Amino acid sequence: MAGIKDVAKAAGVSFSTVSNVLNGKKNVGEETRSRILKICEELEYYPNAAGRGLKRGNSNIILFNFSDFDRTFYLKIINGINDYVNRTEFDLMICTIKSCEKFMRNNMTSGCITLDMGMKNEVLFKTAKENYPIVVLDRVVENPFIKCIVVNNYDPMKELVQGLVDRGYRKFGFIGGPEQTNDTQERYQAFLDVLVENHIYFPSKNYFSGDYREKSGFTAATIFMLSGELPEALVCVNDNMALGAIKALSQNGIRVPEDIAVTGFDNSDLAEAMGLTTVDIPNYERGYLAAQYLIENIMGKRNVDLFKISAQVRWRETVSSKK
Amino acid sequence: MAGIKDVAKAAGVSFSTVSNVLNGKKNVGEETRSRILKICEELEYYPNAAGRGLKRGNSNIILFNFSDFDRTFYLKIINGINDYVNRTEFDLMICTIKSCEKFMRNNMTSGCITLDMGMKNEVLFKTAKENYPIVVLDRVVENPFIKCIVVNNYDPMKELVQGLVDRGYRKFGFIGGPEQTNDTQERYQAFLDVLVENHIYFPSKNYFSGDYREKSGFTAATIFMLSGELPEALVCVNDNMALGAIKALSQNGIRVPEDIAVTGFDNSDLAEAMGLTTVDIPNYERGYLAAQYLIENIMGKRNVDLFKISAQVRWRETVSSKK
DNA sequence: TTGTAAGCGTTATCAA
């Protein structure tokens, strides 16, 4: 693998001249410059990133961190991030939680987008700095070097639940995710608020806490069935769990929506295919936006600290039009 | 950000002693060792990867490269890779085609797994070396430093098409991917071989070349419909295109499987949900295996050059049991 | 058992 010295030797110049050419310095003669560039091509020389990173202290690489392989919308988010990054001089690096802290250092990456339940707030606070901005998805934190992009969960969830009430549903079950997650908190709050506004009692035994995976939706529905009293509508905090619940229900001969309505959140491909009533989150767009925010921040542009993305209710076949 | 010198100063030793501790050298007194480790924690010191990579010339990071955000099985492959890597001392870095060549250098990563149509063979040949092994998925190349893991497309595709023939289907349509891809070539060959064995004529106008995306399946089916003569069975080289085709067909009042049978390949979540007859590829497992192969290679273990993964036909509702 | 010093490939400063 050719190094800068090999290029310098081949061109009969010192290696600092080569460096100057490669970094666009204009203190190099035109003839020398083009000669060096040609030799770089011939020798297939690419600057060593470690040497460069060591010296410069920055990398022009941004990092995206995720660790959930069950929710396919991650691919859409990556798609959005990738498309924005490709229009810039930056490179995109993706990692999972194990290696994230290691990669979140100045000499490896210049900033980070994270959407990972396993990422601890304290790590974010420790890492975010003037010259290492972070964009956090689906979580709100207060820090001058951290920008948050969250989905407006509250409004569409209210619309969804009110829609169920309007259709005649009165007895509800709720399947949430881990309780410390922002999404679950907001969606559950909207759910509760609608019920209170409509003077509908919600027994706490009808709350089930899952982990966003299909299996826990399956488990939740199974438990509802075993408990004897099935609600009229099962509101799930995401699509995977809603689909798991539907699977459990239909395996036991309970029809959706005739016997029970089920709703999700995410509008995954599967939700669309299965006709699940849900809320559509523009994933590609929020990936794109996150990358834009991060890179603008790295470049020194200030932008807003908290951005709320709106989401749309999609009424489909898992809810009857009139109960 | 604390450096090795800060740690050395705080511990009252030279920085090479700190380095020795961090690298598990045993020429350090027990007392000094534990004191240094404690100080590293207090100061939140992590070795600078650039400095380390520069000196060592290797990184203990493996790279995975992909660029297709439509096919959700990539998440499963990543899941498998990630799970294997997490059991080792290695880190996992993921990238898309834009940055791949940059990251495929010794000072950034120690080896690479690639599954990307955009990755050129010449780049693989140029990059693969004694100390930079590469694992390629879904492609066969001859190179001592490149290992290939491919799906056995031929056998299950033969089984699938023969199954269709056995069920009475005689007029076929075929939707392929880009023709230079190994998957398309092998699956098409199996398809043709079965037809020849059964003395069934396949008019070349019934071959449509797509790009693996749902949309091109939609287009293909639309063209078949416009051409007037619809085949009895539409064999698609992957699920996305099969689902796109089904969408186009049903939008035009053509029923699957009553009017036409449709088959895919991949066994995506969507295929399962939609009841698409397809071939199941163990994606998690091949990711896991790819990571294992790569890392064993980096560690100097020789392993087999070409590995064929077997895949299973899944008969579902998009094919009638008897035509 | 610990410290000194060289060197990895690059960029930046300053002198020629």
Next chain:
DNA sequence: TTGATAACGCTTACAA
């Protein structure tokens, strides 16, 4: 317009 040299943070002989 060019080149010599120091410095980035680390590892590793080798010397103490």
